[in-house]
Amino acid sequence: MPQYYQKLVPLNKDLHAEMTVSPGPDGFRFTASSQTVLLAHAEFFDAGRHFPIIFIPTPTNSFVPVALLGLEPNENLFVDAEGSWTAQYVPAYIRRYPFITADVDNDRLAICFDETFPGFKQEGGTPLFIDGEASPKLQEIQTFLQDYAVQMKQTEQFGTMLAQSGLLRQMDAQANLSDGRSFPLNGLLVVDEQKLQQLPDADVVGLFRSGLMAVIQAHLMSLRNLNGLIDRKVRLSL
Numbered sequence: 001m002p003q004y005y006q007k008l009v010p011l012n013k014d015l016h017a018e019m020t021v022s023p024g025p026d027g028f029r030f031t032a033s034s035q036t037v038l039l040a041h042a043e044f045f046d047a048g049r050h051f052p053i054i055f056i057p058t059p060t061n062s063f064v065p066v067a068l069l070g071l072e073p074n075e076n077l078f079v080d081a082e083g084s085w086t087a088q089y090v091p092a093y094i095r096r097y098p099f100i101t102a103d104v105d106n107d108r109l110a111i112c113f114d115e116t117f118p119g120f121k122q123e124g125g126t127p128l129f130i131d132g133e134a135s136p137k138l139q140e141i142q143t144f145l146q147d148y149a150v151q152m153k154q155t156e157q158f159g160t161m162l163a164q165s166g167l168l169r170q171m172d173a174q175a176n177l178s179d180g181r182s183f184p185l186n187g188l189l190v191v192d193e194q195k196l197q198q199l200p201d202a203d204v205v206g207l208f209r210s211g212l213m214a215v216i217q218a219h220l221m222s223l224r225n226l227n228g229l230i231d232r233k234v235r236l237s238l
Helices: 041-047 136-164 193-197 201-210 212-222 225-237
Strands: 008-010 036-038 053-057 063-068 099-103 109-114 168-176 182-191
Touching: 008 099, 041 063, 041 136, 041 212, 053 212, 063 136, 063 182, 099 136, 109 136, 136 212, 168 225, 182 212, 201 212
Parallel strands: none
Antiparallel strands: 008 109, 036 063, 053 063, 053 182, 099 109, 168 182
8 A cells, every 4th residue: 555654743733833735846746656545435436437446455354445556566557757647536545645634542533744745834835723723724624534534434344344245356367568568467356246146135235225236336347447557558658
């Protein structure tokens, strides 16, 4: 998984009363070496139009979805040399940078930020605090981060459900380019359509009514984007 955050610092209204934030001068260049990026399952309908969505295991023995952005390690085919994002949809994991939440006591979330982000304290930046209180910009950031944290908890539960139901299978693929190069894509975890079709009727109805069947279908349809990823690799290699 990508490691964008280099030096996390808790946001404090006293210590950071004068802090402002602006777009980073390098755009999305910080994602250039990210072959995958974490997705919330609520993003499948938008992200699945552009990226293949697969599942990966986590150190806590759960499974989470990611967008596949490249055919080889440390490759992101969706950011150009100027740092522009070249797909219509930017995953929320990327959009929240340079901010992130950290769990504190009593299930509270604290906002932290990457102190190395060059968009802080720039001339003309948007203040994070006004008269010691959260500015409208910071309130917007807080809402986004809180919603994202909730969605990711739900997404982890979704991945656990798929695994416990035996609905994940390993898919191996190989991207063959016209110039003779090939890139193996082994160990991709995807929903097993055959096992999905064999679920008891009650389970199918439950998935449908919860909205998760539509999410699963969006994931399965997104796998068609593997060919698009190959085409993008060819175009960028010319």
